[in-house]
Amino acid sequence: MDFTECYGDTCSAVALAAREGKGRRVQKLIQRGFAVDVKDNRGWNALHEAAAAGSAECVRLLLPAAVNCEDYVNSLTHNSETPVYFAARNGHLRAVKWLIKGGADINRTTNELSCPLFAAVDGGYKNVVELLVRNGAEVNGTYSVSGWSCLHQAVYKGHTEIVRFLVSMCSLEAVDDYGITPLFVAAQYGHHQCLEILANAGANVNCQANDLATPLLIAAQEGHVWCVEVLLAHGADPNLYCNEDCWQLPIHAAAQFSRLSALEKLIPVTKRECDRGEGKVSPVYLAVLSGQADSLRVLLKKGYSPDAQSCRQFGYSCPLDMALWCNSWNLDSECHQTREITLMLLAAGAHVSMGIYAFALQGHVPEHLPLILEHAGLPQGDRLRELANRALAELQSASFWLPLLLKAGMDPMLLLQDKMLEEAENRVLNFFLEFIxxxxxxxxxxxxxxxxxxxxxxxxxxxxxxxxxxxxxxxxxxxxxxxxxxxxxxxxxxxxx
Structure with missing residues (x-):
């Protein structure tokens, strides 16, 4: 049998009248002996129809007409939905009152793990929520697939007045299957008023989900700057690590997703240990990795180092190293952004290691070496000799780097080695000999x-x-x-x- 649809000709006469809210017709049909508990192919009877339509008059007439009122008021559809569930879901206060008076089980859950209170909260029907709670609805039950409470759902939907009503009786630290509290949900979805209510009621602003993420981290990641402000005002710790490796902070999320307003709020309150500390990761890395030039500009302006620390977590020796590698595999549409980042780091005085010079000599991205030579110039002393040796090790690309190095002022005698004369291609060798x-x-x-x-x-x-x-x-x-x-x-x- 197909229960996915309801066809008009399968609905009983009483149910059809109840669906249309025709109380007098329902009364006449009952008097003529028509059954009130006939179900359609969804398992709906006349009381389900009346409750869903919000016809309190029809509900009142149907309840005493059943053979067993207690069973009838709690009759289930094929999805285990009761009449009071439909009435609550659609915000029909008077219908809910009659059903409760008739003995409705207001805590019965559906196959989808919902209940009348959860449905009323979801719809934002505060008067129905208050009625159900006064009549014993379970406020701390877990519902939905992920195990949310009614308070989770009220916060998620941003129903501020319902949240204000529930905080005095609900568990503020209830967690779902991912360890997320209602306050975390408020921060994630940007409902700062709900967040304020929860924080004022004593909810933990430093709670952590199963993956150690905090409300401040998720608010920064999503760019909800008002939530960031509320959390900080209520004592949220911007230096609480949000991963097992103990380096990720809210400032990293703000930098990675270019949430500039949140970033501006977090910079003054975040300890600078993250910038150069051993084993930590500077937020500069996150700005570079995600191609967020605007985030990088803010960080450098506020004093974050263009060099930072060696980053074993991402496998780069410094932010400039990361920028050059990212530039080598980025899509064309992203190249402008990564070039801007490279320029920004060099202009801020980023140290160019010998490894970076060597990578640029390969010419995978032809603009790297000119940029480096323009902003950082040639190394000095022994490092310059080392650069010459590194260049000769990349002799297959000498047609690219030789003119650039000589133009930058390298003494050609540093390159006058047997390897150059033996292995350089004809045109490269002739060009080089012009300078000898x-x-x-x-x-x-x-x-x-x-x-x-x-x-x-x-x-x-x-x-x-x-x-x-x-x-x-x-x-x-x-x-x-x-x-x-x-x-x-x-x-x-x-x-x-």
Whole structure:
């Protein structure tokens, strides 16, 4: 049998009259002997119809007409809904009164784990809620799939007056299956008036859900700045860790989701340990990771470090490291934001580690190295020599980095190593040699060039022969010397120009 629909021709005559609120017709049908308990394919009888329609007169007439009034008033549909449930769900106060007078079980739950009080709360019918509570409705029961109380539901719907009525009798710390209290719900959905009522009534503003999230964290995440203000005013702790790793705070949520007003409220009250503390995570990381340039701007302006601490939780050495990596895999639509973040960090003086220089040398995102060189320049001393070695390790991308490094002021002699002469592609080698004083080349390096010209992997530019005669003469002299050496040692490889 299909119980999902109700067809008009399956409804009894009495039920149809009750649905339409026709009290006189209901009375006449009863007098003529029509049954009042005939059910349709949903399990509804005439009393269900009258209660759902809010016809108190029909309810009054139907109750004494049943063979057993107590059974009739509590008759169930196929979803275990009683007449009083329908009356309460639709806010029909007079119908509820008659049903209670007739012996209705006001705490009976439906298959969907609801009850008359929960349904009235959901609908915002305060007068029905008060009537049910006065008549013994269970105010601390758990309903709905996740185990919410009536107070949870009142807060969720933002029914302020019902919340005000229930707080004096409901458990303020009732939790659902996720460890969430009514006050947490108020913070999550931005119902600051309900939040104020609960906090004033003594609800714990520092309660934590099963995942350790706090009301302040969820309010910051959702951007409910008025809820943030209420919570802070009632003693919510902005430094209470909201995860098992003991680093996540409400300020992180505000930064991650760019809730700027909430962020402004949280910065002055959050301890700066999170910014540089060992094992912590600066909110700067969350702004960078989520591509929130506006959040980052606020944090840097308020004194948060562009360097922060090494972040093992996300696997990055510093925020700039994160920004560059994020930029390398972000979608085109996000590139502008990540470029702005990179620029912001560099402009704020972010330290550029050798690892970052090395990553930029690879040229995965061509704009990285120019940005770094423009804002941070070349490293100094031993670090500059290390950069030259790192560059030579990325020789396959030398056509990208060589012009940039030389333009930035790197001494080409730092790159004058056998590896450059042996492995650089033809055009890169020619470009590099433009910056080298040929008179300073040692014989071993001339030999490398001679070998490459012989095996065809290097073709000198024409002007090397026309304008650098001395250079070419030196090469030829070296070749002649090598030929003599070859004659003396016939098993040596012969090369000449």
């Amino acid at each position: 004083h040929w008179k300073t080349l040692p014989s071993a390096m001339l030999q490398i060039l001679s070998h490459r010209r012989t095996d065809g992997t290097w073709t000198p530019r024409k002007h090397f022969g026309m304008n650098c005669v001395g250079f070419m003469t030196l090469i030829r002299c070296f070749s002649a010397i090598h030929c003599i050496y070859h004659i003396c040692t016939p098993h040596s490889p012969l090369f000449c120009w």
